[in-house]
Amino acid sequence: MEWINQLPVFLLIFVRILAFMATLPVFSYRNVPNTFKVAFALFFAYIIFFTVDVSGVGIDATYFLLIIKEALIGLLLGLIATMLFYAIQVAGAFMDLKMGFLVANVIDPQTGAQSPLTGGFLYAFAILLLLVTDGHHLLLDGIFYSFAYVPVEEVNFHFGRESVLETAVGAMSTMFVIAFQMSFPIVGALFLVDVALGMMSRAVPQMNVFVVGLPLKIFLGWPIMLFMLPAFLWLVSNLVDEMVITMRTLLQLFGGE
Template sequence: MDVINSLPAFLLIFVRLIAFMATIPVFSYRNVPSYFKIGLSFFFALIVLLTIDVPDISLDGSYFLLIIKEVMVGLLLGLIASMLFYAIQVAGAFIDLKIGFLVANVIDPQTGAQSPLTGGFLYAFAILFLLASNGHHLLLDGMFYSFSYVPIEVSSINITTSSVMETAVEAFVTMFLIAFLMSFPIVGSLFLVDVALGMMSRAVPQMNVFVVGLPLKIIIGLPIMMITMPAFFYLLRNLTEEMAIAMRTMMQLFGGA
């Protein structure tokens, strides 16, 4: 392989991988060193370069359009995967809203943003489950096959079509649906606690419901959370599958398939 002639194609592959690493779960976190992301993208780009059919790409004015296209493809695929995975944070916010932990948001060291207390707890389990089930291999595998659906020599992608918009909206709806299913056992149980407290406040007006309700919700909510953890991991497995399907579908639509 001519190294000089394949350098433009290698740079395009490298740009797409860097953009992808900047947005996907696990690899995009702030506590992952930047030189690790760059090094992994560099060696992964070498593997892709030696695997695919490298086209002849000239360094002219259209090359900058190819760079912009590669950045957009990498960012959009990573955002689709992250959007589905952040359903766990949304589920944690639903739980915190009912259990009373929403006032105690903490700073997530991985993203640098505020995170719900329960959401951070469940998100840590989700990251461990993703790594234990080789879910990060699925992400890298999807990025590898993106070069088959969206070749590097094509300067445009189908980003404004109705199918792409429908797929993005469907992924957004799926995120909230899975978040609701994850939080429903705890939220539903605590709703019944609110109903019981409302009935007690009507029967015994002297009782301070706010003083009694907060510790009662914590005492009931935490054991229910522990009991429903197997169902959480079952939904997490479905979430990982949905994430891979959404990435594959989006790549096919970008390539016009």
């Protein structure tokens, strides 16, 4: 019955992984069954359990604080990764604003939230690239090594440090920078179209700029988007690298390094 003494440690590992998957891209989507999420978290926790050397953790008053700590760490790590990955949706919103698609947001079945049309289109490409290049393995690798930075048995972790807030703000600013880089070709080209339409409206006042401008922007926006797909995929790979670096930095700060 020695395994009963190790059950509290296993439950702590399971709580961190399950909280991590609740906010992680791909794993947290609604079309992924909850039974699969729980079963995968159990399987992953079973693997990590044999790599964690912890003794002396019992079910007492401190144990409930450990559960809260593990849930917070998992949620924060998954949230920071999701926040960076949503740079693609922000870039799609910038593109839709110039192309005239922003008034036609749709419900994303994966998250249940409103999503811009172009953002959903590019987000599907990014998810496929993430899976093909084994980027999801890098995210799981982050939660695996999180137990080395923030041990299970420690109640305190450095959540209120100023550097943690700076890292979170830096990740948010990085998200907007990458979103601007993704959307700049279309936004810049359509800005020139707006300038040309403005000049034409001054030269030919009888022309209805709004009737001509909307289909013209759509007609020019889609070919530009197809031409920029290689650069977009390159930016997505940089985005995944930034997600891994930010997660590792947060773990080091939580561990007091």
